[in-house]
Amino acid sequence: MRCLFLIDALKDALGDPANDEEFQRRLTDTYYDDRINYDTIEAILGREEAMRLKLLRESTYSTPDIPELEKTLVAADAGRTDRKRFLTRYCELATDDNDLD
Numbered sequence: 106m107r108c109l110f111l112i113d114a115l116k117d118a119l120g121d122p123a124n125d126e127e128f129q130r131r132l133t134d135t136y137y138d139d140r141i142n143y144d145t146i147e148a149i150l151g152r153e154e155a156m157r158l159k160l161l162r163e164s165t166y167s168t169p170d171i172p173e174l175e176k177t178l179v180a181a182d183a184g185r186t187d188r189k190r191f192l193t194r195y196c197e198l199a200t201d202d203n204d205l206d
Contacts, residue, residue, distance in 0.1 A: 132150070
């Protein structure tokens with residue numbers, strides 16, 4: 106409750122900081138650095154903007170699944186090797202057929 110009172114007092118003294126782009130950027134940076142909590146952001150910027158920042162923060166700091174490229178590359182190389190063997194064998198057979206003529 107005291108926090109909300111201080112926020113209201115600051116708003117009265119400074120005007121509406123929620124409309125000041127520099128203030129919003131600094132407040133956002135402070136939130137992303139874990140120096141203030143969600144409730145404070147919500148009290149200053151409003152629920153919609155606070156939720157947007159929260160979702161963005163969660164998506165930014167979540168670790169995405171890392172694809173396993175090694176298996177994919179091995180499989181691709183295996184396919185290339187199989188194709189090479191096939192073409193080599195095909196050329197050998199074609200050459201053998203031409204020798205009979």
